[in-house]
Amino acid sequence: MTYDIVFVAASALAIASALGVVLSVNPFYSALSLIMHLVSLATMYLLLQADFLAAAQVIVYAGAVMIMFLFVIAYLGNRADEPTRDIPLWQLGAAVVAGAAVVIEIVVAVASQAFGPGKTVTDQFGNPSLVANSFFSRYLLGFEATSILLLVAAVGAVVLGSKRPSPRVDQPDDFPAPRPQPELELQAAVMGAETAFPVHHMPRKDEDGG
Amino acid sequence: MITLTVTTVPVSWSAIAPEIVLLSCACVLLTCAIFLPARLAHPVGAAVAAGAFAAAMVAPIAQWHDAPRTAFDDTLRIDAFGNGARLLIFAAGLLAVVVAWGMPHLFDRAVEYHALLLAAAAGMSLLAVSNSLVIAFIALELFSIALYVLVAIDVDALPGLEGALKYLIVGSVGAAFLLYGSALVYGATGQFEFDLIAQSIRHGDAHGGVLLLGVAMIIVGLGFKANSAPFHMWTPDAYEGAPTPVTAFMSAATKTVALVLAFRVLVAAFGEDSAIWQDAVGALAVASFAVGNLAALRQANVKRMLAYSTIGHTGFLFTAVAVHTQAAARAMFYYLAIYSLMNIGAFALVAIRERELGRPVLIDDFRGYAYRRPLLALSMVVFMLSLAGLPPMGGFIAKITIWSSAVDGGQTYLAIVGVAATLVGLGYYLKIPFALVDRDVPIPESPYRPAFAVTSATVLATAVAVMVLGIIPGPLLDLAQTASASLIGR
Numbered sequence: 108m109t110y111d112i113v114f115v116a117a118s119a120l121a122i123a124s125a126l127g128v129v130l131s132v133n134p135f136y137s138a139l140s141l142i143m144h145l146v147s148l149a150t151m152y153l154l155l156q157a158d159f160l161a162a163a164q165v166i167v168y169a170g171a172v173m174i175m176f177l178f179v180i181a182y183l184g185n186r187a188d189e190p191t192r193d194i195p196l197w198q199l200g201a202a203v204v205a206g207a208a209v210v211i212e213i214v215v216a217v218a219s220q221a222f223g224p225g226k227t228v229t230d231q232f233g234n235p236s237l238v239a240n241s242f243f244s245r246y247l248l249g250f251e252a253t254s255i256l257l258l259v260a261a262v263g264a265v266v267l268g269s270k271r272p273s274p275r276v277d278q279p280d281d282f283p284a285p286r287p288q289p290e291l292e293l294q295a296a297v298m299g300a301e302t303a304f305p306v307h308h309m310p311r312k313d314e315d316g317g
Numbered sequence: 318m319i320t321l322t323v324t325t326v327p328v329s330w331s332a333i334a335p336e337i338v339l340l341s342c343a344c345v346l347l348t349c350a351i352f353l354p355a356r357l358a359h360p361v362g363a364a365v366a367a368g369a370f371a372a373a374m375v376a377p378i379a380q381w382h383d384a385p386r387t388a389f390d391d392t393l394r395i396d397a398f399g400n401g402a403r404l405l406i407f408a409a410g411l412l413a414v415v416v417a418w419g420m421p422h423l424f425d426r427a428v429e430y431h432a433l434l435l436a437a438a439a440g441m442s443l444l445a446v447s448n449s450l451v452i453a454f455i456a457l458e459l460f461s462i463a464l465y466v467l468v469a470i471d472v473d474a475l476p477g478l479e480g481a482l483k484y485l486i487v488g489s490v491g492a493a494f495l496l497y498g499s500a501l502v503y504g505a506t507g508q509f510e511f512d513l514i515a516q517s518i519r520h521g522d523a524h525g526g527v528l529l530l531g532v533a534m535i536i537v538g539l540g541f542k543a544n545s546a547p548f549h550m551w552t553p554d555a556y557e558g559a560p561t562p563v564t565a566f567m568s569a570a571t572k573t574v575a576l577v578l579a580f581r582v583l584v585a586a587f588g589e590d591s592a593i594w595q596d597a598v599g600a601l602a603v604a605s606f607a608v609g610n611l612a613a614l615r616q617a618n619v620k621r622m623l624a625y626s627t628i629g630h631t632g633f634l635f636t637a638v639a640v641h642t643q644a645a646a647r648a649m650f651y652y653l654a655i656y657s658l659m660n661i662g663a664f665a666l667v668a669i670r671e672r673e674l675g676r677p678v679l680i681d682d683f684r685g686y687a688y689r690r691p692l693l694a695l696s697m698v699v700f701m702l703s704l705a706g707l708p709p710m711g712g713f714i715a716k717i718t719i720w721s722s723a724v725d726g727g728q729t730y731l732a733i734v735g736v737a738a739t740l741v742g743l744g745y746y747l748k749i750p751f752a753l754v755d756r757d758v759p760i761p762e763s764p765y766r767p768a769f770a771v772t773s774a775t776v777l778a779t780a781v782a783v784m785v786l787g788i789i790p791g792p793l794l795d796l797a798q799t800a801s802a803s804l805i806g807r
Contacts, residue, residue, distance in 0.1 A: 215526065245390050252452065252459065262433070266472075
């Protein structure tokens with residue numbers, strides 16, 4: 108009985124907060140709804156007696172990942188744009204049709220038990236020892252490859268985010284190519300961001316070449 | 318009392334030797350960069366990267382004739398099919414290092430350029446031998462993220478930023494499709510490994526509707542990466558905006574790895590059910606033929622034209638996937654090798670012309686070029702004739718083998734559409750050879766620039782290779798035969 112009440116409450120909260128994520132105009136509210144959503148999912152993990160997964164869900168997703176989301180939103184500026192403002196009607200229509208097709212597919216799949224009767228899990232499902240076992244045996248390579256993936260992403264972020272490291276080396280036969288001088292404003296326009304700081308237009312010292 | 322029992326998996330170092338070499342060299346390079354004076358950054362970066370690519374080739378060559386084996390609990394399958402793809406990727410990486418030599422825009426990002434190139438190649442190499450949807454997705458993201466950054470590595474160039482942003486967004490959508498499809502296939506079969514998926518389907522354990530949707534989404538995800546129409550939207554902008562060496566690498570290596578993965582996953586995992594995906598892949602091939610060739614006719618910018626032409630070439634490669642016989646796999650391998658060579662050569666030549674002009678290269682910029690740089694112009698003619706599929710170039714044999722495998726495999730309509738696409742292709746590929754010999758343009762002074770020597774030598778070498786492999790295709794076809802036989806025994 109208690110189980111059912113908690114399950115229904117958690118599911119309702121999960122659906123409501125998922126709707127909140129996509130329907131909020133303000134990205135901050137979207138992010139906060141997402142936290143709510145992740146916490147209700149963690150509750151469902153608890154109901155499945157996967158306590159370690161529930162804890163990891165809260166710590167990693169609702170904690171670390173969401174903090175990063177909020178940082179990004181704060182950094183890019185709190186833009187309360189109407190998300191569907193500039194989208195042509197046919198694209199909206201196509202999106203609705205595609206979304207409806209997926210919903211129908213899921214309903215049909217669930218109704219016809221297309222996923223089969225489901226697997227029974229052992230008592231130990233989701234306990235740290237089993238998680239560790241799958242990380243360090245069956246999915247060892249994937250686990251390690253993911254760490255490389257994160258490293259590459261971090262290096263990439265540094266490359267894109269850092270300023271030019273040093274004046275460029277002048278080679279005797281380097282053509283001083285007249286390249287367009289993008290300014291911060293233009294870059295920001297490309298990235299779709301609004302700069303919250305004043306933009307100074309300064310010619311680059313290293314551009315006059317050899 | 319908790320008892321800790323961790324069943325370890327045997328680590329097969331030889332299976333992932335190329336990735337280890339590439340990634341450790343990338344890490345060493347990034348670490349050393351802190352201590353390197355700026356003027357040494359490019360030489361050291363290029364030397365380490367070239368050495369890493371050469372060293373990474375050792376394991377695939379040494380394992381070439383070995384029987385296929387699985388490693389890491391069945392998540393990797395080391396066979397000549399994957400090793401052949403690895404060799405193509407490393408060769409493309411090596412050429413990308415050489416083409417970038419002396420690129421003025423890369424000087425202050427030289428270390429990052431080479432490190433990310435190594436990381437991208439490592440991801441591609443892992444993808445080429447992956448036998449599991451999990452590894453395939455992680456490897457795909459690994460090389461994609463490295464490429465997103467490489468496209469924008471010249472952070473001052475707006476076209477690069479625009480191209481990278483579009484590539485990032487569209488590429489992420491493609492990856493999401495692949496991931497969702499993989500999840501559905503897992504839901505339907507309970508397996509990630511390709512051979513186990515096939516086993517589950519054979520035993521009738523799989524659930525039709527979910528499996529069908531999963532396969533469809535996987536094909537869509539692969540279509541994004543293989544720049545197949547209608548998922549090609551990012552290609553022209555990313556290819557045009559990226560620094561030309563990156564474009565050369567992307568066009569050759571990404572295509573190779575996407576096609577090899579498509580062939581492997583569709584044949585190894587869903588080979589028994591080929592009826593459900595054959596026509597879909599055929600339709601993508603036809604769409605790519607149409608969009609790529611018709612759009613390329615209208616381009617004035619050479620890089621954009623070549624970008625649309627790669628979409629057209631996806632049509633030929635997807636033809637081979639749709640046919641999926643051993644002969645088709647062999648044809649696809651030969652095609653990928655020739656395609657990589659001629660595309661890298663053509664982009665290297667564009668890179669040279671870009672540096673001469675200091676701006677993006679239009680087709681008109683090649684007018685009269687034959688009277689200024691006869692050897693380079695001759696190479697360009699070789700590349701264009703080969704891309705168009707005219708004898709005696711490699712591109713001709715490549716197309717013939719694809720068509721003959723399509724006719725033998727009962728997909729004659731794809732061969733017919735391919736012939737029509739080739740005829741349309743003549744319309745834009747031949748623009749450049751005609752422009753090269755245009756006498757009506759005043760020929761400006763052009764002193765010899767030693768900085769172009771390395772890139773020019775690459776262009777000449779690839780041109781010679783494209784021609785020689787077209788006249789004597791036997792050895793390469795034999796290698797392609799070994800590679801295809803290791804995947805399909807038909």
